Amino acid sequence: GEDVEQSLFLSVREGDSSVINCTYTDSSSTYLYWYKQEPGAGLQLLTYIFSNMDMKQDQRLTVLLNKKDKHLSLRIADTQTGDSAIYFCAESSRGGGNKLTFGTGTQLKVEL
């Protein structure tokens, strides 16, 4: 079955850039997503990228997709303490209403 993997933990200093990485196995993935989860809250969609794109930028967020290596990354520029959260990458295939396969999540800790 599909598998999505992430490193579990990342610590950065405020103001630095954060890069969270993700690898996936399903070559039929249509969309790839980044979700943010703050403590005690649900999941908030940050951004997504269609599988025929290489890069997407949205304010402080940059998503890079290497389809050949099945590698997805999320770069957060000028990381702030409010960015501390768990970040999930997820993939879906077209059809089926967007059933998502999630990675294990990366805990981002932003230190002063």
Add this chain to the structure above:
Amino acid sequence: DAGITQSPRYKITETGRQVTLMCHQTWSHSYMFWYRQDLGHGLRLIYYSAAADITDKGEVPDGYVVSRSKTENFPLTLESATRSQTSVYFCASTDLWETEAFFGQGTRLTVV
């Protein structure tokens, strides 16, 4: 208020009891989903529904039952709760274009 709501937010139940988690969405989205979140596993799909009276199994369906008599509601029932079902449960919905999944705030279930 428009959105997707889950109830209860917190629940403690005993092994062997039946418990139902509720999910309600106000957008008339076609698809609805139940995920469970466990440390080290990210979110895993339990069941999903494409429309009223249409449901299908996800990755981890054993021990769970769902129904969808109305488009806006998608309850999840644990017929005989086990300790391994202690988890945080998230309900989600998507529209026909399937681009974004919207998540509820989650239900934290503890089985003792």
